[in-house]
Amino acid sequence: MKKANKKVNAAIIIIGNEILSGRTQDVNVEHLSKWLNNLGVKVEEVRVIADLENSIINTINEVRKKFNYVFTTGGIGPTHDDITSKSIAKAFKLKYDFHREAYDILEKYYKPGEFNEGRKKMAKIPDQAALIYNPSSGAPGFIVENVFCLPGVPSILRSMVEGLKNKITGGKKILSKTISVNTVESEIAKPLEDIQNKFENIEIGSYPFFRLGKVGVSIVMRSTELEQIKDCTKQIQSFIKQKKIKILRSE
Amino acid sequence: MKKANKKVNAAIIIIGNEILSGRTQDVNVEHLSKWLNNLGVKVEEVRVIADLENSIINTINEVRKKFNYVFTTGGIGPTHDDITSKSIAKAFKLKYDFHREAYDILEKYYKPGEFNEGRKKMAKIPDQAALIYNPSSGAPGFIVENVFCLPGVPSILRSMVEGLKNKITGGKKILSKTISVNTVESEIAKPLEDIQNKFENIEIGSYPFFRLGKVGVSIVMRSTELEQIKDCTKQIQSFIKQKKIKILRSE
Numbered sequence: 389m390k391k392a393n394k395k396v397n398a399a400i401i402i403i404g405n406e407i408l409s410g411r412t413q414d415v416n417v418e419h420l421s422k423w424l425n426n427l428g429v430k431v432e433e434v435r436v437i438a439d440l441e442n443s444i445i446n447t448i449n450e451v452r453k454k455f456n457y458v459f460t461t462g463g464i465g466p467t468h469d470d471i472t473s474k475s476i477a478k479a480f481k482l483k484y485d486f487h488r489e490a491y492d493i494l495e496k497y498y499k500p501g502e503f504n505e506g507r508k509k510m511a512k513i514p515d516q517a518a519l520i521y522n523p524s525s526g527a528p529g530f531i532v533e534n535v536f537c538l539p540g541v542p543s544i545l546r547s548m549v550e551g552l553k554n555k556i557t558g559g560k561k562i563l564s565k566t567i568s569v570n571t572v573e574s575e576i577a578k579p580l581e582d583i584q585n586k587f588e589n590i591e592i593g594s595y596p597f598f599r600l601g602k603v604g605v606s607i608v609m610r611s612t613e614l615e616q617i618k619d620c621t622k623q624i625q626s627f628i629k630q631k632k633i634k635i636l637r638s639e
Numbered sequence: 640m641k642k643a644n645k646k647v648n649a650a651i652i653i654i655g656n657e658i659l660s661g662r663t664q665d666v667n668v669e670h671l672s673k674w675l676n677n678l679g680v681k682v683e684e685v686r687v688i689a690d691l692e693n694s695i696i697n698t699i700n701e702v703r704k705k706f707n708y709v710f711t712t713g714g715i716g717p718t719h720d721d722i723t724s725k726s727i728a729k730a731f732k733l734k735y736d737f738h739r740e741a742y743d744i745l746e747k748y749y750k751p752g753e754f755n756e757g758r759k760k761m762a763k764i765p766d767q768a769a770l771i772y773n774p775s776s777g778a779p780g781f782i783v784e785n786v787f788c789l790p791g792v793p794s795i796l797r798s799m800v801e802g803l804k805n806k807i808t809g810g811k812k813i814l815s816k817t818i819s820v821n822t823v824e825s826e827i828a829k830p831l832e833d834i835q836n837k838f839e840n841i842e843i844g845s846y847p848f849f850r851l852g853k854v855g856v857s858i859v860m861r862s863t864e865l866e867q868i869k870d871c872t873k874q875i876q877s878f879i880k881q882k883k884i885k886i887l888r889s890e
Binding site: 393402407409410412415416417422427430431434435437438465468469488509541543562564570573577578581584592594608610 | 656657658660661662663664665666669670671672673676678679682683684685687688689690694716717718719720721754755757758760777792794813815819824825826827828829831832835840843844845847859861878885886
C-alpha cells in the first residue's frame with residue numbers, strides 16, 4: 389500500500405529535428421501523458437531536442453536521475469539521422485551492437501533476402517537492453533534501466549505502449565474533474581484562488597476557451613484524492629451559483 | 640553582412656500543466672518554429688514545464704544563457720495558476736508590480752467598472768520589461784532581455800507575434816526542400832547517409848509516412864545555403880532514379 393501512495397513521475401524526451409523545425413506536429417506527448425496518468429504516473433517535464441548525439445546523451449543523463457521514468461520518442465529507424473539507440477548506449481556506457489533477440493525478430497519479420505543493411509541497423513540496440521515489442525512493424529524499442537525508447541511514428545508508438553503496462557509501477561491514479569462555465573477568467577479569479585489555497589493536494593487549473601462564438605472557462609481539478617476533489621467541486625459549484633454563472637459542462 | 644551570416648538560435652518554453660497532463664494539445668511550437676525559421680532563427684530546444692515557480696525560474700535562468708532568444712507561452716492570465724510574470728521577475732531579480740504602460744492599456748481596454756482585480760493582475764509585469772502588444776484581447780505580453788513572454792491561447796499568440804518581427808535579429812533564412820518518394824527507409828538508408836556525409840552544411844532528415852494506403856519517405860533537406868541544397872537535391876534525385884523509385888512530390 390505504501391508503494392501505491394507514493395508519487396511517481398516521468399519525463400518525455402521527443403528526439404527529432406522535424407518537431408523543432410515545425411514541419412511535424414507532435415502528438416505523442418498527449419497520448420503518452422494520458423496513458424501514464426491512468427497508470428498513476430505524472431509527466432512533469434517534456435523536452436524536444438535535436439538529432440544530435442551530445443544533446444541526447446546530456447539530456448538523458450540529466451533527466452534519468454531526476455524522474456522515475458523517462459520515455460523517448462523518435463530516432464530508432466534505419467536511416468543516418470536515427471541515432472537514438474547509439475546515443476542511449478553511450479549515455480549508459482553500454483556496448484552498441486547487434487542485439488541477438490532483436491536481430492532474430494527482424495530476421496523472421498522480413499521475407500528472405502529483404503533483411504538488408506538498413507533493416508539490420510534496427511537490430512543494433514544497447515547491450516543488456518530489454519526489448520519493447522512492436523506489433524505494427526517489427527522493429528522493437530527498448531528499455532535501459534528507467535529509460536524507455538519508442539519510435540516517433542504515432543500509430544506504431546501507440547501499438548507498442550499497450551504492451552508496457554506491466555513494466556510500469558505507478559502511484560495512485562491521477563483523477564481529474566472539469567467544470568466548464570460561461571464566464572471570463574477575471575470574474576472567477578479571486579474565489580478560485582481562495583479555494584486553491586484550501587486544497588493543497590489538488591492542482592486547480594483555469595483555461596479560457598472561445599468555441600462556437602461562446603467564451604468560457606474550464607476549471608480543471610487534478611488530484612489522486614477522490615474525496616477532496618468532491619469537496620472542492622462542491623465549493624466551486626457553490627460560488628459559481630452565487631455569482632449566477634451558467635455551468636456549461638461538468639465531466 | 641557578418642551579422643546576417645551568423646547562426647541565431649532559440650528555445651521555446653511551454654508553461655502549462657494542461658499540456659503536461661495531455662488535456663491540451665500544444666500547437667504553439669509549430670507556429671513559433673515556422674515563424675522563427677523565416678526570420679533566420681533556429682529553434683534548438685523546446686521544454687514543457689509545470690506551473691511551478693521554481694521550475695520556471697530554474698528553466699529560464701538555464702536557457703536564457705544558452706540560446707539567443709527564449710520564447711515562453713502560457714501563464715500570463717488573471718488566475719492563481721498564472722505565475723509566469725511573477726516567476727520571470729524573480730528569475731531576473733526585478734520588481735514585480737503594476738507596469739504603468741500595461742495598466743493604462745488595460746484600463747482603456749475595459750469598460751468603466753470592468754477593470755477588476757483579476758484584470759489588474761495582468762498589468763503586473765516585471766519592472767523595465769518592454770511590452771508585446773495584443774491586438775486580440777488587450778492584455779500585453781512582455782520582453783525582458785532575450786526572453787519573450789507570450790500567452791498560451793494560440794489565436795492570441797499568433798496575433799501578437801506578428802508585431803514582433805522588428806525585435807528579432809535573425810541570421811540567414813533557413814531554407815528547406817522536401818522530396819517524397821514511394822519507397823521504404825531501409826531502401827535508401829545507405830545512399831542517403833553517403834550524401835549526408837558529403838554535405839556538412841545540410842541537415843538531411845528521413846521521415847516515413849503512411850497515407851492513403853501508400854507508404855513513402857519524405858527526404859527533407861534544411862540549410863541556409865541554397866546552392867548546396869540544389870547540389871544535394873541533384874545527388875538525391877540521381878540515386879532515386881538509379882533505384883527506379885517513384886518521386887511522389889518535390890516541394
